[in-house]
Amino acid sequence: MSGDPGEEYWMKELAAGTNREYIYKYFIQEAKRLNARNEDFDLQKLFDTDDEGRRVLYCMPESIGDIFMSTSLFKSIKKLYPDKNLYVATKPEYFEVLAANKYVHKVIPYIDSYMKDELRMTGQQNHKGYVDVLYLPFYGTQRIINYLSKDKIDIELNE
Numbered sequence: 259m260s261g262d263p264g265e266e267y268w269m270k271e272l273a274a275g276t277n278r279e280y281i282y283k284y285f286i287q288e289a290k291r292l293n294a295r296n297e298d299f300d301l302q303k304l305f306d307t308d309d310e311g312r313r314v315l316y317c318m319p320e321s322i323g324d325i326f327m328s329t330s331l332f333k334s335i336k337k338l339y340p341d342k343n344l345y346v347a348t349k350p351e352y353f354e355v356l357a358a359n360k361y362v363h364k365v366i367p368y369i370d371s372y373m374k375d376e377l378r379m380t381g382q383q384n385h386k387g388y389v390d391v392l393y394l395p396f397y398g399t400q401r402i403i404n405y406l407s408k409d410k411i412d413i414e415l416n417e
Contacts, residue, residue: 301388304366309343315379315389317347318396319368325352328395332361339391347373 268281305313314335318328325348335344343363346356356365372378374394381387 301369301372305345305388306343306364309363311390312342313345313389314339314342314391314393315345315347315373316393316395317368317373319348319370320352320396322352322355324396325355329356329359332359335393336361342390345389 271281272278316328316332316335318325328346332344332346344361345364345366346359346362347366347368348356350367353365356362374397376392376394378385379388379392380390
């Protein structure tokens with residue numbers, strides 16, 4: 259056993275003869291319940307209350323290397339938007355990489371179901387949105403295959 263009480267419980271249930279279909283349906287129902295609870299999440303709580311209309315959100319949910327490389331952009335973003343607060347959204351396990359960055363106002367958890375939706379984040383129709391500027395650079399590098407080739411490609415770095 260792994261030492262996880264939940265896993266131990268369900269392994270005992272299986273060993274006792276509990277119907278696998280019942281367990282499967284239980285997990286589906288529980289996932290739906292948790293998803294519904296997440297829909298009620300108030301995204302506004304992640305942002306400071308005193309900077310509405312002055313927010314830039316940079317999203318890089320994963321890959322410690324991508325997050326570290328992203329830090330080189332923050333000075334330019336702050337220069338471009340000097341009166342706005344730069345928020346960075348990522349997974350909590352990467353918060354430390356950004357903790358001491360002087361250009362970052364606040365590091366917040368990345369929530370995929372909200373933050374990849376540009377219209378929700380920046381506003382549409384009667385919804386004012388949460389941020390004024392939204393950067394989603396991970397989409398081109400982590401979610402979309404944007405370059406494939408069967409041929410050998412030689413690329414040189416010009417100095």
